[in-house]
Amino acid sequence: MNNIPGRMLSARSISKSFGDVHALDGVSIDIPSGQSVSVMGPSGSGKSTLLHCLAGILRPDAGDVSLGDEPISLSSDAARSRLRLQHMGFVFQDGQLLPELPALENVALPLLLLGRPRAEALGRAADWLSRLGLAGLEKRRPGQLSGGQEHRVAIARAMVADPAVVLADEPTGALDQATGAEVMRVLTAATRDGGASLVVVTHDAGVAQWCERHVEIVDGRVINDVAARWAA
Amino acid sequence: MRRVTRVAPMLLRGRISAGQGLIDLMTVAAFTVSSWLLFTVLAGLNVFVQRQDAPPATFLAALGQGAADGAAQLPVWTLIAACASVLLLVPVLTLGAAAARMGALGRDRRLATLRLLGVSGGQVVALSALETMLAASVGAVLGLVGYLVTLPAWAAISFQATPLSAAEMLLPGWALASIVGLVVVLAAISSVSGLMRLRISPLGVARRQPRPALRLWRFLALPVIVVAWVLVAPTLQLSRAFAFGAAVVLVSLAVFMGVINLVGPWLLQLVGHLLARSGRASTLLAGRRLLADPKGAWRSVSGLAFVGFTGGALASLPDFGTPNADPLVRILLDDLRTGTYLTLAIAFLVAAASTLLNQASAVLDRRRELQQLGNLGVPVVLHDRTRLVEVVVPAALAALGSGFLAVFFFGLLPKAGGSQFGLLGFPGALAAGIALVWAAGEACRPLVRAAVAGTGPRPG
Numbered sequence: 001m002n003n004i005p006g007r008m009l010s011a012r013s014i015s016k017s018f019g020d021v022h023a024l025d026g027v028s029i030d031i032p033s034g035q036s037v038s039v040m041g042p043s044g045s046g047k048s049t050l051l052h053c054l055a056g057i058l059r060p061d062a063g064d065v066s067l068g069d070e071p072i073s074l075s076s077d078a079a080r081s082r083l084r085l086q087h088m089g090f091v092f093q094d095g096q097l098l099p100e101l102p103a104l105e106n107v108a109l110p111l112l113l114l115g116r117p118r119a120e121a122l123g124r125a126a127d128w129l130s131r132l133g134l135a136g137l138e139k140r141r142p143g144q145l146s147g148g149q150e151h152r153v154a155i156a157r158a159m160v161a162d163p164a165v166v167l168a169d170e171p172t173g174a175l176d177q178a179t180g181a182e183v184m185r186v187l188t189a190a191t192r193d194g195g196a197s198l199v200v201v202t203h204d205a206g207v208a209q210w211c212e213r214h215v216e217i218v219d220g221r222v223i224n225d226v227a228a229r230w231a232a
Numbered sequence: 233m234r235r236v237t238r239v240a241p242m243l244l245r246g247r248i249s250a251g252q253g254l255i256d257l258m259t260v261a262a263f264t265v266s267s268w269l270l271f272t273v274l275a276g277l278n279v280f281v282q283r284q285d286a287p288p289a290t291f292l293a294a295l296g297q298g299a300a301d302g303a304a305q306l307p308v309w310t311l312i313a314a315c316a317s318v319l320l321l322v323p324v325l326t327l328g329a330a331a332a333r334m335g336a337l338g339r340d341r342r343l344a345t346l347r348l349l350g351v352s353g354g355q356v357v358a359l360s361a362l363e364t365m366l367a368a369s370v371g372a373v374l375g376l377v378g379y380l381v382t383l384p385a386w387a388a389i390s391f392q393a394t395p396l397s398a399a400e401m402l403l404p405g406w407a408l409a410s411i412v413g414l415v416v417v418l419a420a421i422s423s424v425s426g427l428m429r430l431r432i433s434p435l436g437v438a439r440r441q442p443r444p445a446l447r448l449w450r451f452l453a454l455p456v457i458v459v460a461w462v463l464v465a466p467t468l469q470l471s472r473a474f475a476f477g478a479a480v481v482l483v484s485l486a487v488f489m490g491v492i493n494l495v496g497p498w499l500l501q502l503v504g505h506l507l508a509r510s511g512r513a514s515t516l517l518a519g520r521r522l523l524a525d526p527k528g529a530w531r532s533v534s535g536l537a538f539v540g541f542t543g544g545a546l547a548s549l550p551d552f553g554t555p556n557a558d559p560l561v562r563i564l565l566d567d568l569r570t571g572t573y574l575t576l577a578i579a580f581l582v583a584a585a586s587t588l589l590n591q592a593s594a595v596l597d598r599r600r601e602l603q604q605l606g607n608l609g610v611p612v613v614l615h616d617r618t619r620l621v622e623v624v625v626p627a628a629l630a631a632l633g634s635g636f637l638a639v640f641f642f643g644l645l646p647k648a649g650g651s652q653f654g655l656l657g658f659p660g661a662l663a664a665g666i667a668l669v670w671a672a673g674e675a676c677r678p679l680v681r682a683a684v685a686g687t688g689p690r691p692g
Contacts, residue, residue: 057348078352085350096345100246110349112239 007033007068007087007164009054009197014063014073015220016049023049024060025220033164036188036198038208039215046220047201048169054199055088055167056080067164085113089158089166089196091187093173097142097153103129104138107156114161128156132186148179152186159190165197172207184210236355240362243342255334256367258592262331263371264378265585267415269324269578271379274411275401277317279391280310288394295559302560309392309567314482316575319545322489323538323582328415330531330586331371332364332422334593361420368419372412389574391567446526450498457491461641488641492537492634493530499633500626501526507621514617521622529622531590533630535583539665540631542572542579544638576661583665587672591623595676599683606684615680619673627669631662 009031016024023046031037031054041047052058053065056072057080065073067087072080089110090096097106104125111121129138132152142150151171158166171187172180184200188210191198202208209228216224247256283291287303295302343356351359383398390396403411461484500522507519522529595602602615 078354081347081350081352081355083350084348088350090348092348096348098243098246098342098345100243100342102246105242105246109239112242113236113346113349113351115238 009165009199010064010066011050011054011060012064012066014050014053014060014065016046016053016058016060022220024053026063027217027220027222028063029215029222029225031165031197031199033197034192034195035213036191036211037200037213037215038211039199039201039217040203040205040208041217042203045217047203047217049220050217051167051169051199051201054165055090056083085110086161087164089161089163091151091154091158091166091168091171093170097150097157099142102139102141103134103145103153103156106142106153107160110157110161124160125156128160129153132156132190146179147175148183151175151179151183155183155187155190159194159196162194163196165199166191168198168200170202171200172202172204177206180204180207236351236359237362240359240366244363244366255596258589259331259334259367260371260374262327262334262585262589263368263415263419264374265581266324266328266331267372267375267411268378268382269320269327269375269582270411270415271375271403271408272382272401273317273320273324273578274407275379275403276396277310277313278403278407279396279400280306280313282400283392283394284310288392290394291392291563294393294563298558298560305560305564306392308564311481312568312571315485316571318482318485318489319538319542320575320578320582322493323535323579323586325418326531326534327582327586327589328368328418329422330589330593332368332419334589357424361423364423365416365420368416369412372415375415376408376412389570391570393563446498446501448498450494453491454495457487458640461488485641488637489538489541492541492637493534496534496537496630496633497526497530499629500529503625503629504529507625514614515621517614517618518621518625521618522626529626530630533587533623533627533669535579535586536627536665536669537630537634539576539579539583539661540633540635541638542576542661544635544640545642580664580668584668584672587623587669588675591619591673591676592679595679595683602680602683603685612681612684615684616677619676619680620670623669623673624666627666631665635662 011027011029013026013028014024015022015026025046027046027050029037029050039047039050049058053060053073056065056075059080060073063073064071067083070083072083075083084090097103098109101109104122107125107128108118108121111124112118116124126135126138129135132155134149134152134156137145137149142153145153154171158168166187168187172183175183184207187200188198198211200207200211208214211228213227214224215222244256284306287299287306292299292303343360346356346359347353380402383401386396386398386401388395464480464484504519504522504526507515508523510516510519605615606612
């Protein structure tokens with residue numbers, strides 16, 4: 001529904017500072033619809049700040065961010081919130097699931113916030129949980145799930161409203177290697193099948209290898225932007 | 233907005249079934265107590281207002297030939313009842329505000345997640361206010377039920393030689409509805425004002441706006457009001473221009489209570505600076521916590537400041553034990569004693585509930601910090617020592633400071649000298665109040681241990 005072909009996520013010469021620290025320094029990047037991109041770099045390189053600017057969570061000090069023809073960086077907080085709700089999905093390191101809601105309602109939440117009927121929202125949520133191998137765990141709360149299961153619930157929540165782009169910040173940071181690989185397999189498969197773009201911020205080359213394109217960022221600048229060998 | 237409010241019942245149901253109902257239960261209980269007291273205090277005041285127009289027959293009969301003069305003195309009872317109401321209303325409303333903050337515990341992280349999903353900043357504030365208003369509504373209705381159920385019990389207490397009947401204590405329907413509405417609106421205001429200090433970021437970090445240091449002008453309000461009262465009090469002639477004098481006393485009392493709440497946090501900030509210089513870890517930590525949020529620390533002991541003020545008032549009232557042949561004076565002194573006991577009892581109830589609620593809130597609020605310190609190997613006993621300093625020092629300051637201010641306030645009123653009862657009652661009230669704060673803090677000891685161990689109720 002929101003996954004409109006040709007809807008490109010673009011950043012043009014964006015800069016962002018926190019006091020004296022220049023987190024981003026004139027970064028430009030285009031992410032075509034359906035492409036998966038890893039953003040790598042050492043700690044403090046600005047990769048998370050780039051992700052937050054792309055998501056409209058942070059507003060860059062200079063430069064523009066847009067999704068298709070919708071300007072993100074120039075919009076009001078309410079407009080950026082609406083854009084996130086309608087067109088974006090998120091998978092963060094700690095999952096950011098609501099602890100009081102069972103898995104099913106956590107996944108259904110974006111649809112309920114979009115005004116969909118409850119029965120439809122819960123039905124679609126159950127479908128996504130089933131697709132990600134979580135059938136039978138719908139009533140469990142985040143604390144009753146394993147780390148890998150919690151991340152899959154977060155992926156289901158990110159995908160349930162058919163987003164144009166999914167943004168993931170260190171999505172496997174809190175997981176062991178095997179579980180992390182499984183989460184990345186599920187995440188890339190889900191976004192590919194749903195036709196959504198995927199932006200993954202990570203410092204782990206093993207995680208980055210799941211993406212078609214690798215962007216490397218150091219001191220707030222893009223120093224490398226290449227297609228994966230298998231995707232080239 | 234409608235879409236956001238759609239998810240509110242789902243979130244509330246989830247909180248309850250996820251075992252976080254304890255916090256909601258405490259919130260509703262606090263709203264229930266504060267609402268019940270609000271109904272009762274205002275109903276009591278209403279009794280004296282009603283009796284001014286229709287003096288009780290037993291009162292007139294007890295006065296015999298002096299009935300006509302006695303009826304003319306009924307406004308004195310109303311004035312005293314109004315003074316007690318002013319003294320009680322502030323802490324009762326503070327308890328309601330504490331309940332609203334308790335309800336908002338841990339919401340920042342949950343609201344941050346909603347922000348990440350695309351809910352705007354205004355909408356999350358509205359959602360939170362809605363949840364608080366729901367808890368306040370339930371508490372206010374339960375408080376109303378409690379008030380109605382306990383109406384017949386007031387017959388055990390007499391004023392003006394006449395028992396308080398249930399019919400007299402029953403407020404009109406419009407007043408009951410207004411009080412319920414007032415509780416709900418004040419709860420919403422408390423909730424929203426609390427959240428305005430948080431910038432709910434979608435990044436999962438709710439950054440608190442840095443609190444600027446409290447300015448000296450807060451303290452300067454004290455000498456200004458003292459000088460003003462020294463000039464005004466001796467000129468009051470309650471017997472001649474009663475209505476004017478009564479109005480001045482009432483307004484002054486409210487102003488004094490306001491000044492206590494203004495100066496208190498500044499003094500705690502000063503104490504925090506002094507404690508923070510200590511070499512002892514617990515004292516240093518307590519001092520830093522006071523400095524980080526002197527207003528919050530004051531809220532924890534503001535109920536006790538009220539007890540101190542009441543104790544100070546006791547010390548300045550005429551001796552209750554003086555035998556007097558005049559039936560009017562005898563009835564008035566009897567009623568003063570009854571009213572004082574009643575006011576103190578309500579004050580202690582409010583102070584106990586307020587202290588317990590604030591202490592429990594503080595522990596739950598610092599749950600993660602306590603767990604992390606436990607992981608670092610910090611002994612649990614440090615938290616006990618820190619809590620002792622953090623709570624008892626401000627409590628003693630609040631009780632003593634407000635107590636001496638009350639002695640000053642009532643001592644300057646015409647015809648109000650010192651009393652034996654007061655001299656004994658004042659330190660007794662202070663000791664009881666400080667002991668109560670200590671006990672409330674100790675009641676939270678299991679909660680601290682559960683937090684350190686990573687168990688116990690989790691806010692939102």
